[in-house]
Amino acid sequence: MGFDARDNGDSQDIRAIGWINTGSLIWFAASACVTAFAFFAPGISFGWSLLPFAVAVVSQSRTVRFACVAGYFGWVAAISGWGLVNLGYSALLVVPAGMGLTVFLGAVMARLGIGPTCLVLVPLHMFPGNPLLATGSVFPGAGLYAIFLLAVLVTRTELMQRPRHRALTLLLIFAAGNAVGALLQARTAGNEEAAIYRTLDISRISTITERGYNQALGSIMRPGHTYITGENIIRSDNAAAISQWCRIVRSGDLNVILGVQNAANGQSQLWQFNTQTCPNPTRIYAAQTGVPGITGTFAQMWGIKPPGPIGFLACFEAFSIWRWIEVSQDRPETVVTVARDFWTEPLQVGLLRRKISRQFERLLSVSSFHAEAGKTLLQKTTQEEEHS
Structure with a gap:
């Protein structure tokens, strides 16, 4: 498709997406662990769930990108699947569907990019766990348009050729977003009449x-x-x-x-x-x-x-x-x-x-x-x- 600027025709990397290898399993496990802490650990911000996606944006390897994304969506699928089974859905249908969705989203984001895929998923009202749910950690106080701004900025970052530039850009987005957010929140103090x-x-x-x-x-x-x-x-x-x-x-x-x-x-x-x-x-x-x-x-x-x-x-x-x-x-x-x-x-x-x-x-x-x-x-x- 030619969208991802990191796609340099590396045949070895392309073959690697049909893995299983030790490195990809380590990245998958690390992503799943970070996601689990962000989801379930008391006192840990949900914003940490963006870390696997940050690694995926910076990485040159589709295998790493796939593993990081799949580690996050594996938890989304597991939670949804557990609930559906308890509500009466057949595990024979739910488990393959959850695994298939995890692999599909991992492959799509690894190939087409995280920013555009997240943006496409926004209007799907039935879809839980869109990473953009954590926008508040990046642009506090910025309002609804920040959700779309974050998707656009990540998409632009993914087009950069050098991993160092992508990493620095992500850090700049986070730092600038929180700095501006601190000013916005200071100006919009809580409504004393709110319930x-x-x-x-x-x-x-x-x-x-x-x-x-x-x-x-x-x-x-x-x-x-x-x-x-x-x-x-x-x-x-x-x-x-x-x-x-x-x-x-x-x-x-x-x-x-x-x-x-x-x-x-x-x-x-x-x-x-x-x-x-x-x-x-x-x-x-x-x-x-x-x-x-x-x-x-x-x-x-x-x-x-x-x-x-x-x-x-x-x-x-x-x-x-x-x-x-x-x-x-x-x-x-x-x-x-x-x-x-x-x-x-x-x-x-x-x-x-x-x-x-x-x-x-x-x-x-x-x-x-x-x-x-x-x-x-x-x-x-x-x-x-x-x-x-």
């Missing part, structure tokens, strides 16, 4: 029945406050549960944004229960992306945007850069992600989701919060309550 949510630990709630769980959850809610629950607490066709929550909010003068699963297609929704909306609670959010056949379809679903300066993401959506872009276009001051992570346990996907959200906090200068079914509950507070 603040206190995270409550509800992991100790243990009941056998759904009715008992709903009652226990409602019992810890303070009268007159607003709460956001995790994903899919009840189903949309469960009239008894809907009536129960209406009784709970009336008795405590509560405003509860409750995770509800659409019984027709599994779509994750958020319904607002309070004294004004009951007995017919208002649907204020509907996810546009979900797991096909479980919580959504392959096509992007019809959704509902919430009113006011708040944005929502439902579980899987938080790993889609396209959904982050769509939500961010409404310029929310706060983004709340609701989730239900049983399908990926024991992998710490909740921690990974928080790391990605932190990237968009840095990139967009917004606040992000998380409500996870069976683990956490969000309580809206005031500035005075938060500092009391």
Whole structure:
């Protein structure tokens, strides 16, 4: 194709892409280890997941580029595949598909370049783990356009002939981006009126029945406050549960944004229960992306945007850069992600989701919060309550 400036017709290197050799396995293992730390190690920024791609951009060898990229996407495939199997998909289909996707993306990025491939992947709303999710570590405070700027700058860097020039350019992009970002973030101090949510630990709630769980959850809610629950607490066709929550909010003068699963297609929704909306609670959010056949379809679903300066993401959506872009276009001051992570346990996907959200906090200068079914509950507070 002639795109990659590093393609000098080296027949030995071309043959090497049909490997297996010790060097490529070492690079693959190193990439996988760095990615694992960036994904799952507490206190380690998600931005470190860009390191394998930086090595791939600098390297002259397609084999090294392939191995570094595959080490990253191997984890993306493993997490997705583990979740799909736990949700009922056949491992005989999921495992080959995950391996095939990892090899395909590694080969494409090694041949055509990392920047253009990442850019092409952006509009694929079903695709999790786009490396551009870490843009906040490179261009903090720069806004949505920085995602596309990073892809363009990496593409231009890949066209350079000398590895030294590519390495220096990547360092310059990172240093300049963070320097400018520090100035931008200093000028855009946090909005004092933005919503603040206190995270409550509800992991100790243990009941056998759904009715008992709903009652226990409602019992810890303070009268007159607003709460956001995790994903899919009840189903949309469960009239008894809907009536129960209406009784709970009336008795405590509560405003509860409750995770509800659409019984027709599994779509994750958020319904607002309070004294004004009951007995017919208002649907204020509907996810546009979900797991096909479980919580959504392959096509992007019809959704509902919430009113006011708040944005929502439902579980899987938080790993889609396209959904982050769509939500961010409404310029929310706060983004709340609701989730239900049983399908990926024991992998710490909740921690990974928080790391990605932190990237968009840095990139967009917004606040992000998380409500996870069976683990956490969000309580809206005031500035005075938060500092009391």
